[in-house]
Amino acid sequence: MKNRFNIAILLFAVALAGCAKVEVVPTAERAVTFQVGSYAPQTKAEGDTVSLNGIGINDFSSFAYLHAAGFMDTPRAFFGEDGETISFNGTDEWAPSHDYFWPKTSESYINFISWRGGDPSIDYAQNNEDKWVANFAWENFTVATADTLLLVADMAWRYSANVNPATYQAYNGVTEGVPTLMHHALAQICFLGRTAIDPVTGVSWEVSVNKIELAGVYNTGSIYMTNTDPGSTKPQAWTIEDDGWVVDSDGGEATIGKDFGDNPKLLSSTADTLLKWQSVIPQIIKRGNDDEMLLDLTYTVATTYGTAPNTTVVEETVTAQVPLAAFNFGSNSTLDAWGMGQRITYTIAINPDTGVITIIPVETNWVVNAEYPINIE
Numbered sequence: 001m002k003n004r005f006n007i008a009i010l011l012f013a014v015a016l017a018g019c020a021k022v023e024v025v026p027t028a029e030r031a032v033t034f035q036v037g038s039y040a041p042q043t044k045a046e047g048d049t050v051s052l053n054g055i056g057i058n059d060f061s062s063f064a065y066l067h068a069a070g071f072m073d074t075p076r077a078f079f080g081e082d083g084e085t086i087s088f089n090g091t092d093e094w095a096p097s098h099d100y101f102w103p104k105t106s107e108s109y110i111n112f113i114s115w116r117g118g119d120p121s122i123d124y125a126q127n128n129e130d131k132w133v134a135n136f137a138w139e140n141f142t143v144a145t146a147d148t149l150l151l152v153a154d155m156a157w158r159y160s161a162n163v164n165p166a167t168y169q170a171y172n173g174v175t176e177g178v179p180t181l182m183h184h185a186l187a188q189i190c191f192l193g194r195t196a197i198d199p200v201t202g203v204s205w206e207v208s209v210n211k212i213e214l215a216g217v218y219n220t221g222s223i224y225m226t227n228t229d230p231g232s233t234k235p236q237a238w239t240i241e242d243d244g245w246v247v248d249s250d251g252g253e254a255t256i257g258k259d260f261g262d263n264p265k266l267l268s269s270t271a272d273t274l275l276k277w278q279s280v281i282p283q284i285i286k287r288g289n290d291d292e293m294l295l296d297l298t299y300t301v302a303t304t305y306g307t308a309p310n311t312t313v314v315e316e317t318v319t320a321q322v323p324l325a326a327f328n329f330g331s332n333s334t335l336d337a338w339g340m341g342q343r344i345t346y347t348i349a350i351n352p353d354t355g356v357i358t359i360i361p362v363e364t365n366w367v368v369n370a371e372y373p374i375n376i377e
Helices: 002-019
Strands: 034-038 059-067 084-088 109-116 121-126 132-142 151-153 155-159 178-184 187-195 203-218 220-228 234-236 253-259 272-280 294-307 310-323 342-351 356-365
Touching: 059 121, 059 178, 109 121, 109 132, 109 178, 155 178, 178 234, 187 203, 203 272, 253 272
Parallel strands: 034 178, 187 342
Antiparallel strands: 059 084, 059 109, 109 151, 109 155, 121 132, 132 220, 151 178, 155 234, 187 272, 203 253, 203 294, 294 310, 342 356
């Protein structure tokens, strides 16, 4: 009787176990998104353009390397071998072409390399100190058009979730994601023109520019960068080798300029655009007497003598050729090179009375955010 009672209890327990429902609640999937901003040094701030789409860019490229728990030394191409295009949705998000989800284990992390433009070579491997190192290079890159843009972001190391830390702010409504801090890799130059006239009683001038050309600009070069795992979650600037771009002096030179033809540019005392922003390979300007950048300027001066109705107009066309490096920059110093991320304005002031042409280059940052002083070294 006792044994039968024990068996009954056992059978009853088995029956309850068979009816029990065990629920496993999965960890919620977390999609990978990006928070994108363009940064420049605080000390030279000018303007307020801080977002990529603010300068007409709505997508960029990205590679990502997943170090998963248990496979830390064999990273996987998280976005596939060809990488991904990250696009802005127009309102509040930068995201890949389809959803990718963050790893669920706390030990796992992803490293991101992001850029815009060109076809860079990218390598990701361990060095002899067993640290993961990324190498990034644009090799034999040619600036093909005036509005060519190249940007590279600080490498985002060891991320395992979208973030919005207090050290970053939202851009165009984007409030969280992988911080993607873009920097311009090229330089840009432009030329303005104005008159610099000393008043003389009974004489007036009109100055019109017919043609402006800058010859001797190298338009092909290479740049090499490295980035070593810092061991913590952060966006880290690239270390640039050889102090920047290495130009290919045998790869050809560009002539930048504009011929106004039948519509010469009439100048006034207020500086106006002669040549809009031109993207250029960062390079040395002063290279020696046989290898100088030469500025050619053709302009016409119409001089009016006397007063109405007794006036005489004399026109004279002048052609000037001068080395770009000969002009002063700042406190009587010369501007010797165009640097990465620099925008340099050359203002040409023509005084028809003295015949003196001065050029005043002013170097400012291309994209500006006064709150975040982040430099490319």
